[in-house]
Amino acid sequence: MIKVTYIDHAGTAREIEVEEGVDLMDVAVDNLVPGIDGDCGGVAACATCHVHVDPAWQDKLPPMGEEEDAMLELADDRNENSRLACQLKASPELDGLILHTPIGQH
Amino acid sequence: MTETAVIVGGGQAGAQAAVSLRQGGFTGRVVLIGDEPVLPYQRPPLSKTYLAGELAKERLFIKPAAFYDKINVERILGKTVSAIDSRQQVISLSSGQCLSYQHLILATGGRVRQLDCPGAGHPRVHYLRTLADVEAMQSEFTAGARMVVIGGGYVGLETAAVAVKHGLNVTLLVARPTPLGRVTSPEVGKFFEDVHRQAGVTLCCNTGVSAIEDDAGDGQVAAVVTDSGYRVLADVVVVGIGLLPNVELAESAGVACDDGITVDEYGRTSVGNIYAAGDCANHPNPIYGRRLRLESVQNAVDQGKTVAATICGKDKPYAQVPWFWSDQYDLKLQTAGINSGYDQALVRGDIASRSFAVFYLREGRLLAVDAINRPAEFVAARNILSKGLSVSAERLQDESIPAKALADQTDPLVTENTAPESAQLSAQSGVQKRSQSNAIKHDRVA
Ligand SMILES: Cc1cc2nc3c(=O)[nH]c(=O)nc-3n(C[C@H](O)[C@H](O)[C@H](O)COP(=O)(O)OP(=O)(O)OC[C@H]3O[C@@H](n4cnc5c(N)ncnc54)[C@H](O)[C@@H]3O)c2cc1C
Numbered sequence: 001m002i003k004v005t006y007i008d009h010a011g012t013a014r015e016i017e018v019e020e021g022v023d024l025m026d027v028a029v030d031n032l033v034p035g036i037d038g039d040c041g042g043v044a045a046c047a048t049c050h051v052h053v054d055p056a057w058q059d060k061l062p063p064m065g066e067e068e069d070a071m072l073e074l075a076d077d078r079n080e081n082s083r084l085a086c087q088l089k090a091s092p093e094l095d096g097l098i099l100h101t102p103i104g105q106h
Numbered sequence: 107m108t109e110t111a112v113i114v115g116g117g118q119a120g121a122q123a124a125v126s127l128r129q130g131g132f133t134g135r136v137v138l139i140g141d142e143p144v145l146p147y148q149r150p151p152l153s154k155t156y157l158a159g160e161l162a163k164e165r166l167f168i169k170p171a172a173f174y175d176k177i178n179v180e181r182i183l184g185k186t187v188s189a190i191d192s193r194q195q196v197i198s199l200s201s202g203q204c205l206s207y208q209h210l211i212l213a214t215g216g217r218v219r220q221l222d223c224p225g226a227g228h229p230r231v232h233y234l235r236t237l238a239d240v241e242a243m244q245s246e247f248t249a250g251a252r253m254v255v256i257g258g259g260y261v262g263l264e265t266a267a268v269a270v271k272h273g274l275n276v277t278l279l280v281a282r283p284t285p286l287g288r289v290t291s292p293e294v295g296k297f298f299e300d301v302h303r304q305a306g307v308t309l310c311c312n313t314g315v316s317a318i319e320d321d322a323g324d325g326q327v328a329a330v331v332t333d334s335g336y337r338v339l340a341d342v343v344v345v346g347i348g349l350l351p352n353v354e355l356a357e358s359a360g361v362a363c364d365d366g367i368t369v370d371e372y373g374r375t376s377v378g379n380i381y382a383a384g385d386c387a388n389h390p391n392p393i394y395g396r397r398l399r400l401e402s403v404q405n406a407v408d409q410g411k412t413v414a415a416t417i418c419g420k421d422k423p424y425a426q427v428p429w430f431w432s433d434q435y436d437l438k439l440q441t442a443g444i445n446s447g448y449d450q451a452l453v454r455g456d457i458a459s460r461s462f463a464v465f466y467l468r469e470g471r472l473l474a475v476d477a478i479n480r481p482a483e484f485v486a487a488r489n490i491l492s493k494g495l496s497v498s499a500e501r502l503q504d505e506s507i508p509a510k511a512l513a514d515q516t517d518p519l520v521t522e523n524t525a526p527e528s529a530q531l532s533a534q535s536g537v538q539k540r541s542q543s544n545a546i547k548h549d550r551v552a
């Protein structure tokens with residue numbers, strides 16, 4: 001099992017154990033994490049699963065695709081740590097990952 | 107007495123309204139009633155990954171049951187709302203049960219347009235709107251089977267793409283000169299026609315269906331007879347010829363309807379305390395200065411939010427740029443805006459490279475984009491439309507300017523439109539923003 005922690009804008013943390021390979025938007029929806037809607041079902045078409053990845057994890061993430069990069073332009077508070085959760089999959093390298101949900105999505 | 111909000115229709119719009127009511131601070135009862143026997147689910151995968159067998163059924167559901175429990179949304183599933191008494195503010199279910207409401211949200215969606223020709227009831231004829239529809243055709247969806255798809259809209263094209271990849275022999279019959287004729291341009295339609303042909307689909311345009319015959323008299327094989335006299339044998343027929351909005355319940359309660367349930371920018375119908383959202387609703391769109399009835403996830407979600415905000419007393423007029431996507435093969439089509447009434451179609455990029463965008467303009471102003479494997483152009487167009495920016499045709503087409511920079515407001519060439527925001531993009535001049543009479547037909551899915 002891999003641990004992923006979602007922290008909302010108010011600082012509330014939710015630590016969730018997930019199986020390898022699951023998509024981190026699905027995990028958030030299944031576990032009622034606020035601020036992650038996933039309206040397009042995870043096909044990088046809506047940007048409602050925008051998260052800020054904790055900087056410590058930046059270099060462990062898979063590179064961002066062209067589509068994800070483009071869609072993130074729709075997110076209000078995009079920064080250098082922005083990713084779409086639906087494009088991230090749980091993997092052993094990401095065990096302990098921390099994701100912050102941006103304030104604009106609450 | 108606690109207030110009760112009743113939501114009729116457990117689809118994308120109904121589910122969103124329930125969630126948004128709670129997010130907006132509604133503390134009364136929320137009751138979500140749907141005639142399908144399952145929790146609200148996403149329809150887009152039904153003609154894409156779910157049909158392809160690449161997505162588990164659990165992943166279709168918009169939220170898990172625990173979510174609705176947590177936010178205290180009651181669900182009545184597998185039951186139909188059969189009548190509304192708007193004076194007493196009571197709805198009745200087909201089971202005989204009655205429920206009072208203070209707020210009633212109609213999120214009844216639509217039903218497929220049925221094929222209207224002799225033999226249309228053949229057992230091998232299927233439609234694709236619900237999970238049950240997909241399950242009903244699954245046993246016939248096997249490699250080597252002959253499939254005829256009737257209808258060149260998104261649902262028909264996506265179904266054909268999944269089927270041919272799955273090893274079925276697919277014939278696609280399109281009534282118009284090109285596929286997607288109702289929603290896009292001949293350029294984009296022709297592109298998809300070529301793509302499907304290259305993938306091995308037998309595609310016939312300008313071809314209507316005059317009858318379905320039972321080939322051997324045993325209900326096993328359908329013979330699709332075209333208006334040009336061909337007879338195409340099929341182990342499975344999928345019909346995707348559009349959607350009819352479910353307005354009958356509203357109409358019977360005296361709610362005004364005209365190509366959908368007529369709502370204002372707050373999602374209110376003509377009858378007090380009754381609201382509508384999603385595929386069933388016809389709204390005034392300020393960006394285009396006219397009424398639209400849209401069939402898309404975006405619209406269902408955003409209107410669900412709008413009606414919830416209205417009920418929570420946080421009026422938030424609906425003023426969204428419509429957007430939509432469609433996945434076929436390795437192609438992702440993303441559409442922003444509504445192109446109807448365009449007088450100029452500009453291609454950015456090379457169609458042959460399978461990565462290009464077509465911008466639609468009228469009198470030099472952007473109306474819409476179809477972006478094929480060009481997400482940055484899609485995003486730029488959404489920003490241009492939502493912020494009311496003015497970007498010249500030359501700039502849109504100039505590939506030396508990165509797509510990301512097209513809507514960059516720090517660039518002196520990107521200006522805000524000075525003319526009043528509404529009516530500018532309207533097809534007819536002088537359209538009244540809240541006019542009820544100029545409803546236009548706009549089926550996204552067929
Ligand atoms: C195959 C397919 C693919 C699609 N692909 C895309 C896509 O890629 N992108 C996109 O943006 N959109 C897509 N769409 C469109 C999108 O799914 C719809 O616009 C959206 O589901 C509309 O949501 P809704 O809640 O308004 O209506 P619906 O989802 O139709 O929900 C309405 C529900 O209310 C129920 N109901 C109706 N009347 C009653 C009653 N009297 N009592 C109780 N229940 C009732 C209906 O049975 C239904 O379950 C697709 C649609 C289909 C069918």
Ligand code: FES
Pocket residue numbers: 025037038039040041042043044045046047048049050071084085086087
């Ligand atoms: S869920 Fe839509 S972009 Fe991630």
